[in-house]
Amino acid sequence: MRCDVNQALLQDFNIGSLKSELVSTTGFRYIPDFKVLVMATLNYEQRQFFDEQGYLLVEDAVSVEQLAALREQFAAWVEESKSHQVAYGETLDGRARFDLESGHSADRPMLRRVNAPTEISNDYYQVMRDSLMTDCVADLIGPNLKFHHSKINSKLPGAATAVKWHQDFPFTPHSNDDLVTALLMVDEVTEENGPLQVLPESHRGEIYDLWHDGIFTGAVDDAVTRQCLDNAVTCTGKAGSVCLMHTRLLHGSSPNLSTRPRTLFIAVYSAEDAVPCTPNPVPSQHQGEIVRGVKTNHIRSCAFNIPSPQLPRTASFFDQQAQ
Ligand SMILES: O=C(O)CCC(=O)C(=O)O
Numbered sequence: 001m002r003c004d005v006n007q008a009l010l011q012d013f014n015i016g017s018l019k020s021e022l023v024s025t026t027g028f029r030y031i032p033d034f035k036v037l038v039m040a041t042l043n044y045e046q047r048q049f050f051d052e053q054g055y056l057l058v059e060d061a062v063s064v065e066q067l068a069a070l071r072e073q074f075a076a077w078v079e080e081s082k083s084h085q086v087a088y089g090e091t092l093d094g095r096a097r098f099d100l101e102s103g104h105s106a107d108r109p110m111l112r113r114v115n116a117p118t119e120i121s122n123d124y125y126q127v128m129r130d131s132l133m134t135d136c137v138a139d140l141i142g143p144n145l146k147f148h149h150s151k152i153n154s155k156l157p158g159a160a161t162a163v164k165w166h167q168d169f170p171f172t173p174h175s176n177d178d179l180v181t182a183l184l185m186v187d188e189v190t191e192e193n194g195p196l197q198v199l200p201e202s203h204r205g206e207i208y209d210l211w212h213d214g215i216f217t218g219a220v221d222d223a224v225t226r227q228c229l230d231n232a233v234t235c236t237g238k239a240g241s242v243c244l245m246h247t248r249l250l251h252g253s254s255p256n257l258s259t260r261p262r263t264l265f266i267a268v269y270s271a272e273d274a275v276p277c278t279p280n281p282v283p284s285q286h287q288g289e290i291v292r293g294v295k296t297n298h299i300r301s302c303a304f305n306i307p308s309p310q311l312p313r314t315a316s317f318f319d320q321q322a323q
Contacts, residue, residue, distance in 0.1 A: 066127050192258035
């Protein structure tokens with residue numbers, strides 16, 4: 001819930017310095033375009049944790065009703081997948097929307113990816129646009145917040161799919177690195193069902209090359225992977241929790257070793273003044289929508305020097321990582 005503080009109050013009582021005190025130490029966020037303070041969703045400690053560690057876990061990031069709707073819709077997509085043998089559906093760039101792991105069958109469905117679900121489900125669209133999750137991301141990289149892309153990564157029981165360690169930024173470089181990947185747990189995520197693992201503080205380090213021997217593998221090399229595994233933090237949580245991750249944070253995940261599904265709705269947002277340098281690997285009609293704040297038409301840059309990514313040719317980056 002937002003609580004606007006009248007700008008006149010700020011002027012009348014000359015509390016400009018109090019304003020910055022409120023913003024830096026409490027749960028208020030200043031919206032310059034409207035000259036108001038709004039009640040932030042995240043408190044100071046949470047924002048500080050994200051800045052230092054590069055990630056943040058938040059429970060109850062969507063309402064009970066929203067979560068139920070996401071789960072119901074995903075169950076319907078799994079059901080639908082049973083009548084398909086190969087990746088199917090189509091997204092804006094002609095690639096398949098629904099990606100199936102090899103070994104998929106009606107008896108043992110292995111739907112592992114839905115590309116751009118916000119285009120085909122109003123429930124996913126609304127959660128991306130207007131949920132507590134959206135407010136949390138705005139607290140971290142707002143006030144002006146823009147949508148980039150979304151996908152569902154699913155690990156159904158028995159799925160072999162793992163995600164090799166990588167950073168997101170080299171897949172989706174922007175003029176600056178104020179990007180957050182929000183990974184919403186549609187199912188409970190446990191130690192056993194293929195949880196996300198992150199390397200704390202790695203968002204402050206180098207950006208790693210995902211090209212090896214002329215091939216874009218979408219993964220860091222073995223030496224970096226070993227360092228990650230030695231120091232990884234596992235992100236578990238009840239359904240409805242979200243892991244908010246800085247775009248430069250190293251992360252990966254292992255296969256689902258349990259009998260329970262692990263479904264993540266992943267929505268990627270940027271600051272409004274971060275402009276994409278390369279085409280969207282998961283294009284969507286919703287790319288560029290301003291979900292909080294306003295459009296400023298400014299381009300803000302930060303310095304980096306990285307190789308261009310390669311767009312996936314198949315339904316998802318899992319095939320790039322399999323190389
Ligand atoms: O599905 C996962 O476990 C991680 C997803 C991920 O790293 C990604 O899509 O960039």
